[in-house]
Amino acid sequence: MAKVFDYAEVAKHNTAESCWVVLYGQVYDVTSFLSEHPGGSKVILQLAGTDATEEYDPIHPPGILEENLTEEQKLGSVNPDTLPATETSPVEAGEVEQDGPVDLETVLNIDEIEQAATKQISKKAWAYYYSASDDLASKKFNNEVYRKILLRPRVFVDCTSCDTSTSFLGHRVKVPIYVSPAAMARLAHPDGEHGIAQACEKYGAMQIISQNASMTPEQIVADAQPDQVFGWQLYVQNERHKSEAMLERMKKLAAIKFICLTLDAPVPGKREDDERSKNIGANLPVKAAVQEDSSVSKTSTDSTTPAPPKNMGMGQSLFWGTAADLTWRTTLPWLAQHTDLPIVLKGIQTHEDAYLASLHAPQVKAIILSNHGGRAADTAPPAVHTLLEIRKYCPEVFDKIEVWVDGGIKRGTDVVKALALGARGVGVGRAALFGLGAGGKEGVERVLEILKAETETCMRLLGVERIDQLGLQHINTRALERDIYDGPASLERPSLRSRIMAKL
Numbered sequence: 001m002a003k004v005f006d007y008a009e010v011a012k013h014n015t016a017e018s019c020w021v022v023l024y025g026q027v028y029d030v031t032s033f034l035s036e037h038p039g040g041s042k043v044i045l046q047l048a049g050t051d052a053t054e055e056y057d058p059i060h061p062p063g064i065l066e067e068n069l070t071e072e073q074k075l076g077s078v079n080p081d082t083l084p085a086t087e088t089s090p091v092e093a094g095e096v097e098q099d100g101p102v103d104l105e106t107v108l109n110i111d112e113i114e115q116a117a118t119k120q121i122s123k124k125a126w127a128y129y130y131s132a133s134d135d136l137a138s139k140k141f142n143n144e145v146y147r148k149i150l151l152r153p154r155v156f157v158d159c160t161s162c163d164t165s166t167s168f169l170g171h172r173v174k175v176p177i178y179v180s181p182a183a184m185a186r187l188a189h190p191d192g193e194h195g196i197a198q199a200c201e202k203y204g205a206m207q208i209i210s211q212n213a214s215m216t217p218e219q220i221v222a223d224a225q226p227d228q229v230f231g232w233q234l235y236v237q238n239e240r241h242k243s244e245a246m247l248e249r250m251k252k253l254a255a256i257k258f259i260c261l262t263l264d265a266p267v268p269g270k271r272e273d274d275e276r277s278k279n280i281g282a283n284l285p286v287k288a289a290v291q292e293d294s295s296v297s298k299t300s301t302d303s304t305t306p307a308p309p310k311n312m313g314m315g316q317s318l319f320w321g322t323a324a325d326l327t328w329r330t331t332l333p334w335l336a337q338h339t340d341l342p343i344v345l346k347g348i349q350t351h352e353d354a355y356l357a358s359l360h361a362p363q364v365k366a367i368i369l370s371n372h373g374g375r376a377a378d379t380a381p382p383a384v385h386t387l388l389e390i391r392k393y394c395p396e397v398f399d400k401i402e403v404w405v406d407g408g409i410k411r412g413t414d415v416v417k418a419l420a421l422g423a424r425g426v427g428v429g430r431a432a433l434f435g436l437g438a439g440g441k442e443g444v445e446r447v448l449e450i451l452k453a454e455t456e457t458c459m460r461l462l463g464v465e466r467i468d469q470l471g472l473q474h475i476n477t478r479a480l481e482r483d484i485y486d487g488p489a490s491l492e493r494p495s496l497r498s499r500i501m502a503k504l
Contacts, residue, residue, distance in 0.1 A: 003076035014049030022051040027075040058186045061215040102438050104446045110410040117437030125187040129433050132374035139374025142408030145382045149417045150476040157463030162456045166467045171229045174204025180406045180427035181233035183212035188437035193220045199444035221255040233260045236323045247338040264347025265376040266324040351389035358400040366402035387421045388484050412454025420470045
């Protein structure tokens with residue numbers, strides 16, 4: 001018969017030598033796990049001897065606890081009558097009082113979605129979602145750059161019909177909008193990434209699942225329709241066997257159509273809103289939803305991961321252990337050994353790297369022009385600049401691989417402008433997370449509904465019936481041309497190509 005503990009007895013076990021926590025009414029001895037926790041032992045010790053359910057639940061997938069703790073570590077249950085009384089705590093400094101459920105029909109744009117979510121979610125969740133690197137210059141410019149592109153509407157064109165369907169890697173979708181890999185969705189709402197998946201199914205949108213999702217990939221794609229399109233984001237780990245295990249796991253999920261290798265953040269950026277939010281990393285036991293498969297061989301050579309710093313924001317905690325030694329020469333061949341799925345390279349920020357990626361087709365089927373939502377290198381270029389670079393220096397890239405973009409998409413006009421520049425599709429990350437915060441699954445549906453409707457309106461006003469009809473004739477980018485990179489003119493020069501390839 002399972003033992004029942006008084007809460008006072010649990011509270012005594014609050015040291016590194018004996019660390020107990022209460023989760024969902026059950027008592028666990030996590031002492032032996034302290035040294036294994038990816039965010040360091042301090043993360044757990046902050047909650048030692050307490051009921052950690054409230055902090056644990058939003059960022060850990062259901063069932064993950066049972067998978068990773070032994071029977072010996074499950075000590076019993078806590079007597080609910082001995083738990084401390086729950087008090088209604090005052091609103092944290094800087095937080096906005098909740099106004100109750102949001103009437104989503106009254107929310108008219110993505111900025112209003114964010115405003116509504118900010119009133120619903122915790123300050124810690126807001127700080128993680130909103131934060132970007134340093135002075136937030138790249139994040140702000142991601143939004144502003146689309147305003148500098150002017151539309152060129154045509155008249156006397158029949159615009160009664162409008163078809164927003166397209167394809168990604170040969171898979172048909174109903175909208176050219178996909179959800180970027182956005183981590184920790186259950187911080188915003190219990191619907192989490194599965195709620196995002198349901199919203200995407202309703203609007204025929206693609207979803208790229210974050211490696212740092214707060215639900216397992218199996219939970220996220222559960223009940224997915226056969227024609228629904230998912231990608232899996234991969235941050236290669238220093239301990240390569242963990243990444244190899246996840247690639248093996250993806251083989252079992254028919255819904256996963258490609259691997260999205262993220263390259264723009266080999267180290268985390270300095271996200272000050274995240275870091276100053278009461279040292280969020282020290283208060284929340286961050287552990288990614290994905291766990292290694294014990295059946296997978298661990299014979300590969302692994303790099304050593306140093307001990308984490310004492311204080312980290314959530315972003316830094318999630319990135320800890322990510323490999324910084326990836327190269328064109330070694331990483332793509334390694335991937336080819338462990339997956340047959342198409343590869344999408346996320347984080348391309350120069351025309352040179354776009355060109356090099358195109359040389360690796362057909363293994364590489366697409367690239368995502370992205371500066372990580374302004375969360376990696378501040379003052380890195382927006383995707384629009386890189387699009388224009390590619391058009392200027394190596395337009396043949398568009399014929400060899402698909403080009404997707406993310407960062408700063410807040411209007412349907414932004415979607416159309418990116419497509420007119422040659423992008424196959426556009427990704428939204430924060431918008432989906434704030435949609436969850438505003439209204440769960442229905443909030444994400446509202447995000448997609450708004451963007452789809454605005455995209456259709458813009459296409460009609462341009463006199464365009466189908467996505468494939470959009471082109472440079474529909475936009476004026478003259479205001480941006482001064483800011484586009486103006487270095488060496490062509491990658492076709494043998495000397496330049498040889499210098500680039502020699503560095504790989």
